[in-house]
Amino acid sequence: MNRSPTRFGPPLPAGTVLTVLDVDRSGTPDQGYCTAVITDGTTRWTAEGVGGYTPIPPEGVTSLCNLPGPVQFTFLLPDDVVPTALDVTNNGQITVRMVL
Numbered sequence: 001m002n003r004s005p006t007r008f009g010p011p012l013p014a015g016t017v018l019t020v021l022d023v024d025r026s027g028t029p030d031q032g033y034c035t036a037v038i039t040d041g042t043t044r045w046t047a048e049g050v051g052g053y054t055p056i057p058p059e060g061v062t063s064l065c066n067l068p069g070p071v072q073f074t075f076l077l078p079d080d081v082v083p084t085a086l087d088v089t090n091n092g093q094i095t096v097r098m099v100l
Contacts, residue, residue: 002079005055012076018053019075021086022061023098025068034065034090036073038083038100047073065090 001018004011012018019038036047048054050063054074057063061070065088077083088096 001055004053005074010053012053015079016076017079018048018055019077019083020055020072021075022057022070022072023086023088023096024070029066029068030090030095031066032091034071034088034095036075036089037087038073038075038077039085039087040081041084043081045075045077047075052076 001020002012005018021036021038023036037044038047039045053076054063054072057072061072063072065071071088073086073088075083083100085100086098087094088098
């Protein structure tokens with residue numbers, strides 16, 4: 001995304017884009033707090049928190065890993081970055097690594 005996802009949100013900083021990833025999951029959700037980091041192989045960026053630049057998840061998608069179903073993560077990245085992997089973390093430990 002090249003603009004703020006909400007009408008009332010702040011504009012994106014110059015030279016940045018939002019990358020939104022929905023991760024399809026099945027099975028019992030993890031308990032605890034999870035987040036995600038994305039990397040281009042050199043630098044890592046942490047997912048935006050709720051209330052920042054994060055768009056509202058579509059119906060059936062959550063922003064919390066302790067709920068069942070797909071989970072959404074949003075990253076504010078420089079516009080020239082090409083992400084190569086996404087790590088879902090729970091309490092600081094990588095639980096899933098996905099090559100993009």
